[in-house]
Amino acid sequence: MxxxxxxxxxxxxxxxxxxxxxxxxxxxxxxxxxxxxxxxxxxxxxxxxxxxxxxxxxxxxxxxxxxxxxxxxxxxxxxxxxxxxxxxxxxxxxxxxxxxxxxxxxxxxxxxxxxxxxxxxxxxxxxxxxxxxxxxxxxxxxxxMLSVSVFCRDEPVNTLEALKSKKLRVWARDQVETFTRLGVAAQIIPQEEMYVAMKTGVVDCALYPALYAHTVSLQEVASHASFLYPMAxxxxxxxxxxxxxxxxxxxxxxxxxxxxxxxxxxxNQYEDDFQRELAAREELAEAGITWAEDFPQEDRDTFVAAVTETWAMLAEEAGGNAPAYRERVLTALGR
Structure with a gap:
């Protein structure tokens, strides 16, 4: 079998x-x-x-x-x-x-x-x-509409350059491809395994939305966090x-x-998402997570550029309907 x-x-x-x-x-x-x-x-x-x-x-x-x-x-x-x-x-x-x-x-x-x-x-x-x-x-x-942050065990990381020296947990292949383009070692770890991976040092940092961090007790294994990018x-x-x-x-x-x-x-309601994000950060801070400055705008622009390249690459690699799907979404976005 x-x-x-x-x-x-x-x-x-x-x-x-x-x-x-x-x-x-x-x-x-x-x-x-x-x-x-x-x-x-x-x-x-x-x-x-x-x-x-x-x-x-x-x-x-x-x-x-x-x-x-x-x-x-x-x-x-x-x-x-x-x-x-x-x-x-x-x-x-x-x-x-x-x-x-x-x-x-x-x-x-x-x-x-x-x-x-x-x-x-x-x-x-x-x-x-x-x-x-x-x-x-x-x-x-x-x-x-989530705000994705980098949660780290031992020290604050809020630049792409600093992230290059860390092992990063992500949850999808497109993220692996994007961070690889940026020189960051990223690996997919399911969220049910993330707590142990952080606690035991399998990874140093984890990509995760602050809004949901408490649902996986991330505050128990991470001590620092910094916002990187918005995610739809x-x-x-x-x-x-x-x-x-x-x-x-x-x-x-x-x-x-x-x-x-x-x-x-x-x-399908998004108006209060950012306020809920800020409230989640406050709760995490009270639980012991120190919030560093956001990743600088230059790094965030670099990240978006890498994601855009990944999107085109994945569509081309997948073949079949993938390029047409991407074009349909781009058309809907008016790009």
Whole structure:
């Protein structure tokens, strides 16, 4: 049995072991985000809305990887029926669907105004791409406009030159490519492994949004932080295997669609993001993190230039629909 089959089998076994408690007809919703993330609360509200409309527990959410299904394998296990529903994020799926990695490369869109122009096009691209994998996009949850900072264990780092002497944790390939262009050693470490990696010195610093740092207890293993760049990301997608969705009765489809529309309306709001960022920094400072000066504007401009080169490179490398996807987003942005 190969690794993929083992992964799916293990996840299916874990999911099956809890079906009896949830009910045989209940849809298991695989949510890779921790229970402490605000998006998880929104997904719980989505499930509660569906269940209330139908008058029964149709959807039950399992968060934080509790079903043992890696988020990078979603396009493999979801169509095979390991779970009925799953959260998906395009930036985690580039191994299997390379074109997804070039739709929105983090760091290329630096303002809310620009991002709002791009969102309808991004959603349409996701719908098309996931359909090719036998997955229907039945809902979306917006990701806040985040401010990404460099968190370090032992000393403050707030220049690209200083960062070159550190080992940096990132979460996506486009970041690895970008920092490599800048002469920085970066490696992908899943967020569930980041705490130990920082604590044991596997990495010296970690790229992470201050807004979510407390959800992974980053303040316990980092002592310094500095803001580097604003980040707009494509939305999370709620996926269902297309054959499963097509076989679903009209009442359940309507309940899910209505709840998903409400989820999007609640999360597709960006006006308060920066104020929440500042509040998060204050809380982290109270927990012991010292905030250094932001990376200088010259470094931030250098970073954006490197990201732009990475975006073009990834689209060209992925081939297929990737260059066209990038052009569609650029057109939506008016560039």
């Amino acid at each position: 190969n690794k993929l089959a083992q992964t799916i089998a293990a996840g299916a076994a874990a999911a099956a072991s809890i079906v009896s408690a949830a009910g045989a007809d209940t849809w298991r919703f695989n949510n890779f985000l921790p229970e402490t993330r605000p998006e998880t609360a929104e997904l719980e509200k989505f499930a509660a809305d569906v269940n209330e409309t139908l008058g029964e527990e149709q959807i039950k959410i399992y968060s934080g990887g509790s079903l043992g299904l890696p988020n990078t394998d979603t396009l493999r296990f979801l169509p095979k029926g390991a779970v009925e529903m799953s959260l998906m994020w395009a930036n985690y799926l580039g191994r299997d669907a390379p074109a997804l990695s070039s739709v929105v490369v983090q760091g290329t869109i630096g303002s809310i105004e620009e991002f709002e122009k791009a969102i309808p096009t991004v959603r349409k691209i996701y719908e098309e791409e996931f359909a090719d994998w036998g997955v229907s996009s039945v809902g979306y949850a917006a990701i806040p 990301s494509g939305p999370y997608v709620i996926g269902v295997a297309t054959d499963k969705w097509e076989a679903t009765d009209a009442a359940t489809k309507a309940a899910i669609t209505e709840a998903a529309d409400a989820l999007w309306e609640r999360t």
